[in-house]
Amino acid sequence: MSREDLAEFLFPNITKTIEDYEKLYPVRNLDENAKVTRYAPSPTGFMHIGNFLAATIDYVIAKNSGGIFYLRNEDTDTSREVDGAVEYIRHILKHYQMEPDEYEYRDIHETKGAYGPYIQSERKEIYQTFIKHLVREGKAYPCFLTQEEMDVIREGQAKDKRRIGIYGRYAKYRDLPVEEAIERIKKGEAYTIRLKSSGDFNRKFKFNDLAFGEMELPENDLDIPIMKSKDGLPTYHFAHLVDDYLMHTTHVVRGQEWVSSIPIHYELFKTFGFPMPKYIHIPLILKKDGDSVRKISKRLDPEARMSYYEEKGYPAYALIEAIMTIANSNYEAWREGHPTSSFTEFPFSPKKMSASGALFDLDKLDNLSKNYISRLTKEEVYKGALDWSQKYDPEFHEILSKYKEYSMAIYNIEREQKKPRKDYTYYSEIKEKTWYMYDEYFLGSKVDFLEYDLEEVKKILKNYQNIYNENDTQEEWFTKIKEMSEALGYAANVKAYKENPEPYKGSIVDVTNIIRIALTTLTITPDLYSIMKILGKEKVLARLNNQIAK
RNA sequence: GGCCUGUUGGUGAAGGGGUUUAACACGCCACCCUCUCAAGGUGGUAUUCACGGGUUCGAAACCCGUACAGGCUACCA
Numbered sequence: 228m229s230r231e232d233l234a235e236f237l238f239p240n241i242t243k244t245i246e247d248y249e250k251l252y253p254v255r256n257l258d259e260n261a262k263v264t265r266y267a268p269s270p271t272g273f274m275h276i277g278n279f280l281a282a283t284i285d286y287v288i289a290k291n292s293g294g295i296f297y298l299r300n301e302d303t304d305t306s307r308e309v310d311g312a313v314e315y316i317r318h319i320l321k322h323y324q325m326e327p328d329e330y331e332y333r334d335i336h337e338t339k340g341a342y343g344p345y346i347q348s349e350r351k352e353i354y355q356t357f358i359k360h361l362v363r364e365g366k367a368y369p370c371f372l373t374q375e376e377m378d379v380i381r382e383g384q385a386k387d388k389r390r391i392g393i394y395g396r397y398a399k400y401r402d403l404p405v406e407e408a409i410e411r412i413k414k415g416e417a418y419t420i421r422l423k424s425s426g427d428f429n430r431k432f433k434f435n436d437l438a439f440g441e442m443e444l445p446e447n448d449l450d451i452p453i454m455k456s457k458d459g460l461p462t463y464h465f466a467h468l469v470d471d472y473l474m475h476t477t478h479v480v481r482g483q484e485w486v487s488s489i490p491i492h493y494e495l496f497k498t499f500g501f502p503m504p505k506y507i508h509i510p511l512i513l514k515k516d517g518d519s520v521r522k523i524s525k526r527l528d529p530e531a532r533m534s535y536y537e538e539k540g541y542p543a544y545a546l547i548e549a550i551m552t553i554a555n556s557n558y559e560a561w562r563e564g565h566p567t568s569s570f571t572e573f574p575f576s577p578k579k580m581s582a583s584g585a586l587f588d589l590d591k592l593d594n595l596s597k598n599y600i601s602r603l604t605k606e607e608v609y610k611g612a613l614d615w616s617q618k619y620d621p622e623f624h625e626i627l628s629k630y631k632e633y634s635m636a637i638y639n640i641e642r643e644q645k646k647p648r649k650d651y652t653y654y655s656e657i658k659e660k661t662w663y664m665y666d667e668y669f670l671g672s673k674v675d676f677l678e679y680d681l682e683e684v685k686k687i688l689k690n691y692q693n694i695y696n697e698n699d700t701q702e703e704w705f706t707k708i709k710e711m712s713e714a715l716g717y718a719a720n721v722k723a724y725k726e727n728p729e730p731y732k733g734s735i736v737d738v739t740n741i742i743r744i745a746l747t748t749l750t751i752t753p754d755l756y757s758i759m760k761i762l763g764k765e766k767v768l769a770r771l772n773n774q775i776a777k
Numbered sequence: 778g779g780c781c782u783g784u785u786g787g788u789g790a791a792g793g794g795g796u797u798u799a800a801c802a803c804g805c806c807a808c809c810c811u812c813u814c815a816a817g818g819u820g821g822u823a824u825u826c827a828c829g830g831g832u833u834c835g836a837a838a839c840c841c842g843u844a845c846a847g848g849c850u851a852c853c854a
Binding site for chain 2: 267268269271301303304306307370372374377381384385387388389390391392417419420421428439442443444445449451452453454455456457460462463464466467482483484485486487488489490508510511513515520521522549552553556557559560563581582583584585586587588589590591592593594595601640641646647648649650705708709712721722734735736738739740742743749750751752753754755756
């Protein structure tokens with residue numbers, strides 16, 4: 228019996244050939260410089276910030292070159308699959324304006340692109356066609372090693388300080404006679420298909436990574452599994468080969484943790500004689516943990532998950548800016564010169580990427596976000612707050628819907644000027660900073676005048692009630708406050724008071740603080756005059772009366 | 778243990794032999810402005826580029842070694 232027989236026995240239903248698929252998926256009709264990239268996540272139900280970095284770079288590279296950015300669902304590990312995961316990815320990509328040109332969304336029955344299926348579990352036949360070819364050529368074989376046997380091998384290798392893995396004499400089944408293999412399978416023994424590696428670990432090859440530059444790596448000599456026993460699906464490495472070949476990916480962007488797999492991929496592509504895509508291995512996003520630094524972890528670090536940024540309500544723009552700064556630190560300088568350009572116009576350079584991992588700087592993100600929100604119009608801020616609260620704070624959402632103009636007036640305080648206020652870092656902060664403007668929240672909260680004497684407080688509030696006129700200009704209003712302060716024994720000039728506090732009960736700061744507390748419960752708010760304008764006469768008087776009546 | 782990759786401030790980093798007394802941005806600190814804030818303004822914030830050696834008239838930059846850090850070492854991606 229021959230290898231041909233083994234191939235037929237293993238894959239009796241596979242009738243297509245590699246050539247058939249090559250015809251089905253011809254070279255893409257694109258410009259010479261157009262790049263084809265993909266975002267290829269596993270549907271595990273969350274998105275890691277590192278994956279987001281990769282996706283962003285993928286998107287920029289494709290769009291910047293007039294190429295294609297497609298989404299491929301890498302669901303070969305059925306045990307890790309989570310319901311709704313792809314739907315989540317779809318939402319994220321949409322939210323960050325990185326919608327793929329080709330995709331397959333089962334949940335909404337939508338698919339686009341001529342190089343599909345874009346879901347790996349639907350590509351089983353394709354993979355098996357390539358595997359069958361390898362078996363026929365004697366470059367892959369069924370392996371009957373059990374998990375227990377492999378554990379023993381690994382332990383032995385570790386003990387003897389040998390390299391770990393299935394290679395050389397540990398590859399027990401690589402030369403098993405075809406008859407015996409068929410017999411074992413007929414008996415129902417579980418098997419994987421392994422690559423029969425022809426590499427030599429002591430030989431090096433040169434590899435050019437677009438980010439790292441040239442590196443020298445040892446050849447792969449591991450008989451790595453290419454097809455799993457459980458469901459006949461390929462492993463990542465093999466799917467990468469087949470998919471990126473057939474889908475004509477030109478640039479693979481992935482995390483640095485993959486550089487150690489390059490020898491495997493190099494051998495795989497070489498075995499088939501396929502051209503390798505270009506690789507851009509991107510820095511890992513790290514996290515400070517005590518004195519040391521480690522890869523940011525979805526389990527330990529909330530900020531590793533994209534959902535963290537959504538929950539807080541960071542505008543998509545801010546996160547993209549922050550992530551682009553990590554990709555290429557000259558991005559900020561470019562942005563200064565191109566304030567209204569899309570990030571996709573940025574001339575991204577893989578070489579300029581840091582080779583060492585980057586700590587994600589939340590302070591920087593906050594700053595970017597704060598600046599961005601400050602440049603928005605009041606309508607845009609309102610929209611942002613409305614969208615965010617709809618999902619994360621329904622009660623606040625109701626209030627916002629009810630008081631649209633009123634809310635926008637709040638957001639407009641010191642906004643329409645050259646240097647606008649920077650109050651809000653993210654949308655969830657808006658409620659924290661404006662709640663007292665709404666009676667729904669204000670009326671139920673405690674008003675605490677701190678260490679101020681309550682009789683004095685009432686006196687000040689009564690006086691203020693008398694001079695308050697909702698039609699005053701800001702200047703008129705402030706002049707009145709000053710006059711009132713002096714009349715009550717408070718210094719109108721803070722500087723003078725600080726230099727010589729003796730003759731006074733306090734300063735105008737105390738007076739305005741008391742009014743501020745009465746109106747908002749807080750000592751820190753935006754400009755009082757603006758707040759009263761927005762609250763309106765009725766609310767202002769009611770809030771003052773409330774305290775006087777106590 | 779093996780293989781690979783890194784190492785410039787609190788953070789992202791620029792710089793790839795002399796123009797660096799190490800850019801820029803964020804953060805932090807101080808002061809000014811000021812009704813509290815938020816802003817805004819001014820200034821400060823690495824005597825030095827992990828360490829040791831070498832090459833050179835000259836090194837953060839080039840070479841070698843060491844240390845340290847990180848990644849990978851699954852029928853996970």
